[in-house]
Amino acid sequence: MSLTNGVRYCIVDPINSPVSGITKYSTAAKRILEAKGIKCFIVAIKNRETIEDFRLRLRSELMKFEEGSLFVEAPETRASTKYIPSSISVHIRLHFSKLLGAFVEGKFIDPTLFDEEKKAILTATSISTPSYSGAYLAKRFFEIKKFSVFHNPLDLGFTHEIKRIFDVGFVGRWQSLKGINFLKGLIGKRPDLKFILATDHVGKSDLSHYKNVTLLPPDKADHVYSSSRCVVVTSLFETASMVALEAINANVKVITWSHIGICEYAGAPYVYKAKSFDINSLSEAVDLALGEPIAYYRDTRDLMSSFNNEFVRGIFAIIAGEVYKSNSIRAVVDPSVMNPMFFAGGRMTKKKELTSFQRKFRKLRRTPILFFVDAYKKKKGLIVTPAPSVASTLEKNNTKDQRKRRRANLLCNIQNWNDIKFHDYGEKNKDLRANFIFDVNLYQDFVYKDLLEDVYAHDDFLPCRREFLGRGYADFSSFPNKISVGALMDSVDLNQREKLSNINILFIFDCMELGFFELLRFCNPSIQIVAVYTGLVQGQFMKSISCSDCLDCLIAPVGQDLLGKCRKVYRYVDIKHVNLWIRKVVQESILRAPNYLLPLYGTIDYVPELEMFDTEQWGGLIILKHDVDNISVCNFCNYLSKFIGCIESVYVREDVYLKYKTVCDDIETDDNLIFFLEKSLKDGFMYDVKKI
C-alpha cells in the first residue's frame, strides 16, 4: 500500500486488560493493519503503572522516531496522549470514555481528568468513532468538529466447538453500566429461558437464587458464544460493542437496544433491536431472534471481512489526513433516545466517600486522646458504636472543619475597643504572612467577596492562598476618636502587640480612621500597613488619609486627589485589578536576596564606595559633594533641607526603593528627596554617607 509511505502506526492501550474492549480492539486492529502492510505496534500500560507514568513513557518511546514517520492512535479514555508533542499526528478513536460511563452511572467524576481528556480531543489531528451514536454521545461532553466514522475491526477465525444448549448469553463486567439491572429483569421475567453468563464473581451472589442461570468466569466468553443461541447486550451505551462483534463472528444472534452502535452495522439475522431501556421490548426481541434461523456461516464471514476492510480503509484515510465516513454505516438512531441515560443515572456527584480506615486515621490525627479513649472503651465493650451513615458523618465533619478553619484564620474581631485581642499565627512563615482587615459591618459585601475570591485565585503564591491568608474584622464606626492613640495603645496588652510581629503585611479595607493605622503601627513597628479603598464607603477621606505617617502603601481608585505624600500609592481603574495590586504589594514586601543597590538620585558615576557597600548594614549610599555647613539649625527638617543641597548622588537598596516606590520614582521633583530621607530614617533605615 503506497498510501502509508512507510508510516509506522502506533496503537495506545491505556487499559490493558484481557476483558477490556479497548485491548481486544487494539490487538485486532494491529493484526489486521499488519496484514495490509502497515508497520504497527501497540504501546500498552503496564501492570501497576500509573497513568501519569504511562503518559511520560509513551512520550519518550514515541520521541525515538523520526518526525513525520509516526501516526499514533489512542482512545480518549485517560488522556494518554497528554504529553505527546504536536509534531506527532494523533488519531483519537472515541471508544466511549470511562468518565462518560461514570457520568451515566452517576459516579464521581475527576474534573482534572475530564479536562485532560477534553484537551486531548481538542489537540488531536483527527478523530474517528465506530458509530454515529458514539459521536452523538461524545458531542454532549467534548467539542468535536470533524470526525470519521468507520467500523471496529475484529480478529476472524473462530474455531470453538459449537454446542448451542443455552438460549441467551451475556458477556461483560457485573456493573450497572453494562445494564445488569435490565439483564436481571429479563432473567426474572423469562424463567423459561436458559441463560449463560460470563462475568466476574460479583454477579454470583446477585444471581444465586435464579435457577435458570449458568455462570462462567469472565475469560470464558468464548464458551458463551459457542454454547448460546443468542447474546444480549444490555449496556447503557456502547459505541459499537466488541461483545456484539464477537457474537456475530461466532454466528450468534445479538439482541440489543436500538441506540447501541452495533445496530448501525447490521440488522437481522445478525442484530435484533429492542426499544431502548424497555425490558418488554427486549424480551420480545429475544423471542423474535430465537424464532428465526441463523445466518449462513459464509455470509457471516463476508460481513465480518467487510467490517475489517472498512476499518482499514478508514485508517488509510486518517493517515492521509482525510475524513472518512463509511457507506455501510448509517445514522439509524434518533439521538433523543439516549436522553433517559442523562435523567436516570446521570448526575454529577462530587462527594468523595471516606473509608472506615480513613475516618479512624483522621480521628487519630485530630483528637489522638479521644481516639485511644474510645478505642479502649470499645474494646471493653463500654460503648456500642452504631454504624453511622457515611453521608451524615461527612456533613457533620465538614461543618466542624469549616468552623475550625475560620476561627484559626481570624486575626481579630474588634468590636469593643477597650479589649483588643489578636490571634497569634506563630513564627512559621511569618515573613510571608498577609492579613486582611474589614469593617465588621461591611465584610459581607459582595465587593469584598469577589475581591477575596480573586485574591485566592493566586494560589501559586503562598501568601494569597485561601488557607494561608488571614482575615480580621474591626468596627471602624465605633473607633474611639476622642481618646488619644497613645492611651488606646496603652490599653492593648504587650502580649497582644507582640502577636502582630508574626504578620508581615496588613491590608485594611475602607478604613476612614487614621487612628487605627497609628494604633497598628505603634503596636508593632515592623508590620507593613496598606490601606485599600474600594469605593464602598464614600467621602472625602482620601485627602486626609494620604497625610498619615503610618501608611506604607495606599491602594485607591484613580481620580481621588491626595492631600499629602504617601510612601507608595497604587491607583486602579477597575476594581477587578485590585487583586493584582494586592499581590504586587505583598511580593514587594517580601525580603529579597540578593538585595541590589540601585541608583536613585544625582549623577550616576562609578565611585569606589559602591564596591565596599555593605547591604546588610546600610539601606543605601549617599555621596556628598562637600560637608554640610555647620551653622546650627534648630530641627531635623531644617537640617535635612541643608543636607540635600550637598548631595552628589544617592544609591538605595532594592527593598528600600520598593518601600518608597512612589516617591522614589519621582525623586527629582517636589521635595521628594527630603520626604524620602525623612521617612526612611524615621522607619529605621541607615545610610552610609561618604564624601568625595
Next chain:
Amino acid sequence: MTLKKYKIVHLAQTPLVGAPGKLSRVLNQAGISSSSYCVNDYPNKGALYKQFIDNTMVLSEMSNYIFDAFLKDVRSSDIIHIHNSLHPDFIKKILPFCADSKFIYQVHSPLREGPLFVDRSSELGFYFHKKLVVAQYQPRHYPEFQCVPNVVIDAPTYTAREQGQLLKVIFSPSHTRSGRWNAKMSSVLGDLLVGLRKSKKIELFMPTKPVPPKELMLARGCSDVSIDEIMTGAYHQISLEGLCAGNAVINRADYFSTAMLSNISRAPNPPPFLYADDTTILDVIYKLANNVDYTNEVKHRSYSFFKKHLSPLSLIERFIEVYDEVS
C-alpha cells in the same frame, strides 16, 4: 554672670537616668533658678534605684508638707519643662498651680517602641511653646522638634596609656531590652570581649549588674576605651561620658546621629567616635590594643573635643536660647 529673671521647673515621671537633674544643676550654675522633680524613682528592688536622683527630688517619697512646698515652687515658676511624659493623675494634681506658667516639652525616647511608643506631647493636655528633642538619634523620629543636647557635668580628664600596659576597656550596657533603637547588647560583642581578655589582649571591665554612675565615671577616668552599643546606629550618654573621661569611644553612630552632635555643639568637625559594628569591632579593638601611640592619639582627641565643644556651660546655652525665646 547676670541672673536671668525666669525660673524653671523640670518635671518627669522617672529620673530619666539623671538627665533633667543634670540639666537643672547646670542651669543653676549658669545663674538660672531651676529645680528638677520626678514623680517616681526607678523600682526600689531594681539596680537603678536611688542611682540617678542626685539632682532630682522624688515626689512620691515626699511628705505632704514638702509636697506643698513643691506645689508652691510650681506656682512660682515661669517655665515648666516636661520631660518625656507625665501620668494624667499627676497632671490633674498640678494643673491648678501652673496657670501662669509656660510649657516646654522635651522627648528623650524613640517612637514606636518603649517607653513612649507614640508622640505623647499632644495628649498631655498642655499647650507647649516649644517642643524639644535630645540631639542623638531621636531627631529623625521627631523632625519638627528643636534639638537640644544632653549634658555631662563631670570635669574632663585625660590619662595617657603607658607603653606595655594592656588596653583597658569598659563595656557596661545598662539593660538587655531589645528594640530597633533601644537595643544595647550585641550577641557577638560580649563573647568577643571575654575572648580578648582571656587571650591577654585587653583588660576588661564588663559588670553584670549596673554600677552606680559615679563609680562608673571614676572607672572610665582610668580606662582607655568606652564601648557604647554597636547595634542601632545611635550614640548615647555613655559616648559623651567616654569623651569626657578622655576615652577612645566606640559606637555605631551613623552619619545623622553624629551630625546632630556636632550641630548642637557647633563643632566644625564630627566627634572623634570610632565606628564599629559586629563585623568590624574586633579590628577596631585590635588596632587600639596593639598600638599605644594610636590609643593615646584617639584618647586625646576625645578629651579635647569634649573640652572644646561639650562643656556643660557652653551646651546649656542651647537651653537658655529656648527659654529666652519662650519667656
